[in-house]
Amino acid sequence: MRFREHCLDNGLEIIAECNPAAYSAAFAFFVKTGSRDEDDATSGVSHFLEHMTFKGTPSRSAADVNRQLDELGAYSNAFTSEEQTVYYVAVLPEFQDPAIDLLCDIMRPSLRADDFEMEKQVILEEIAKYEDQPPFGAHEKSMAVHFGAHPLARSVLGTQDTVSALTPERMRAYFDLRYAPNNMTLVAAGNVDFDQLVRLASEKCGHWQSRPVDRLTPRAAANRDFQVFPHDVASQQYVIQIANGPAADEDSRYASRVLSTVVGDDSGSRLFWKLIDTGRAECAVMYSYEYQGTGIFLSMLCGVPDDTPDNLQEMFDTFREVEIEGITAEELAQAQNKICAHIVLQSERPTNRLFSVGDNWVQRRAYQTVREVIAAYQAVSLRDVQEVLRQYPLTTHSTVAVGPLRTLARPA
C-alpha cells in the first residue's frame, strides 16, 4: 500500500492509495461543491449538474457516455451532498486508461439545453420519489430548521419550484465558478498505475483554467427549535433531532463517533436496548456527521404516532443521562471494537477506500492508512468522550416531527 500525490500547474490535485494486490481500481473526481455553495436562485443546481455531467460532452453524446461506461464493465455513479459532488468509476485495472479518459471528459460537460429540459423531468421525479418515502422530507426539514440562515440549511435536491426555475445559463455560470481544477481532486484507490494516471490526467485536464473559489464555513449556532409538520400520507411518525458536534477538522471527531455508537448505533446501543429491543419503536438511532466549520449529531426516531411522545421523552432522558454520567469503560471498548472491525471490513474494497481517502483529503488535506485510523479510534479515552459531551451537549438540539401527529409535547 503506497500513497502518492501530485498537483498539476492549474491546481488539480491527484492522489492515490496504490495497492498492486487489488483486483480492481477505483477512480473519482471529488468536486468541492454542494448545496451549501448555492443560493436561493440556484437551489438544487449542484445535484442537477451532477446528473447533467452524464449527458454528454463536445466529443460524446449522452448515449456514448452510458455505452462506453458499460463497455468497460464499469461500476460507476455519482452523488451530491451538502459540500461535495463525487463522480466515481470502478473497473478492472486493464481499463484504467479508457476509464480516466471518460471520467476526465465528462467533467467538462456540454450542458445542452434539450438535455437540460429532459433531465429536469428526471430530477422532478426524483424529488417526488423522496416525498413519497420515509422519512417524508423530515431530513431536509430538520436541516433547514436546525441551520436556519447557515449555508448547511439548504436542501441538496432543491424543491419542485427551485428546480423548475433553473436555467441552463444559470447552471453554466455555477459550473464555471465551482468546477475549477483547483476546486477538484482526482482520487484513486486499488490496483492503480499512478504515473500513468498523472500522465493522462495532465493531458486531459491540464488546460482547465483555475480561478479563485471560496466557501463560507461558519460554525452553526445552538438551536432548540421544536417544529411539527403534519403529513397525512405517512402512517408512522418520524422525528429528527440535531445537536451540534465537532467539525471535520477537529480531532474530537473520533470521540464523537464513539459516543454516537454507544448512544445510538442500530445494534447494541443505549437507544437500541431501550427502544428497539423492547419493540417500542421501529427505529431509534444517532449518528455523527462532520462538515467544514461545524458538525452535528443527528438522531432519528420512528414509530407508531401514539407512542412517539413517550419514546421521545426516553430519548431525551438517554441524552441527559449520558451528559451527566458519561459512558462506561465497557461501552467504550465495545464501540471501539465495533468501529475498528467495521473499518477493516470496509477497507477490503477499493471503492470504499476511494471514498475514505478522498474524503479525508478534501476535508483535511491529510492521508491516513487504515492502521492509523484504527489507532486513532483505539486512542479515544473516557475523558475525550466526556469533553465532547461538555462542548456539544446532546440535549441542546432542534427537533422536527413529520407524520400524522398535529401536535407533540416537547420532552422535559
Add this chain to the structure above:
Amino acid sequence: MTQSIQIHTYDNGLVLLAQPMDWLESAAFSVLVPAGCSRDPAARLGLGNMTCEMIQRGCGPRDSRQFVNDLENLGVDHSASVAVTHTSFGGAMPADKLPPAVEIYADLVQRPHFPADQLEDARLGCLQELYSLEDDLAQRAMLELRRRQYGDPLGRHSAGELAALEQISLGDVQQHFATHFRPNGTILSVAGKLDFPRLRDQVGELFGGWPARTEPELIDLPGDRVHHHIDHESSQTHIAISFPSVRYGDRDYYQARGAIGVLSDGMSSRLFTEVRENRGLCYAVYAQCHSVKQRGCVVCYAGTTTERAQETLDVILQELRQLAQGIQSDELQRLQARLKSALIMQQESSAARASSIAADWYFLGRVQTMEEVRAIVEALTCDSINTYLAANPPQDFLVVTLGQQALEISL
C-alpha cells in the same frame, strides 16, 4: 482466479461450504435454516419472524444482552432475516474472530433460551416491521405483485399479518423452532481467510449433535395472477410488473438472465435508455430475474408521478414485448463485460461470496466456481439468447400499481 470450494456434509445432514480467500483479512458466514415464512402456519403468519426475533434473545451461556455484546466485541457485523424459504443469519468479521463467532451461532440454532418475559417485546418488534411496510410504497406494490405471481406460500412476505401476530404464543414459537430448525436442510457457508480442516472439525464438534428431523410437506398453491391497483394518495404511482420465466438452475437460466441484462443492467440498457434517458419518465426503473426453487419470473419496477404513469407503463410493456425480437451483439458484449467485472470484484468481499455459494447450494445442489460462471457468461451468444427469446417471448404480464389512479393495461 483459481477457486477451490470445499464441501463437507455431516452425518446429520448439515452442509458446510467454504471458499478460502487468502488475500482477504476478513471472513464471513451465512447460515440458512429451512425455516422460511413459507413454513408459517396459515393462522400464524409472521411466526417465522417472531421466532427469529426470539431466537436472538439469549442462547447457550449468554442472555439477550450478552449475545449482542459478545458479537460486537468480536467485531462481527451481524444480521438475521426471514425470507420465503429460509431464516438466515449472517456475519462478517476480522478473520481471526471466525471460530468464536461460529461457536455463538452453534448455540443460537441449537440452544436458544426463548425467554418468556421477552415475548411481548419481540411481538412489538414484529409489529413495528409490519407498520413500517405501510409507509414503503414501492415495496408494498412489489409484495402484492409477488403474492399474486407466486401464490401461497411462496409469494408470502415474512412480516405476516396483524391478527396472527397478536395471537402467537411462546408455545407456537417453541413448536416452530422444534419443527423447522434442523441440520438436514441447513447450509453453513463460509468465505474469506480460513483454515478449512480446522473449520470442518470445529463445525463437526459444535453442530454434530444437532438431531435431524423429517422435512415437513409443503403445499404449493399458484398465484391468481390477476392485475391489481392499490389506491393511495401518493405523489408517485408505483408500477410493478412480472411475467413467468425460468428459475435459477434451469438449463436456460443464463439465456434468460442475458436477455434481462440487456433490458436492465447498466446505463446503456434498454429500459434506462428508453424510459429515463429518452423520455425522462422516471428516476428509478429496473427489471430482474427472480427465482424460488419451484419456479421463476422476471419482475420490473418503475416509480413515476401520476400524470406520467400511463406512458411509463406503456413504454415498459412495449420494451418487454420488443425483447422477443432479439438482442444485438454490441448489447451482449457490454453485458458480458459487466458480468465478468462483477465476478472479479466479488473476490473483494467475503460476505458477498459466502451468501452467493449458499444460494448456489440451495438452488443447484452444488456450488459453481467463478471460473464456471465466467465460462457460461463467455459462451452466451446472440444466437443462443435470441433462440431462447423466440421460444419464450416475454408475455402473460401481471401488473400491480399503487397510486392515485388505476392504469390501462394494454396487453
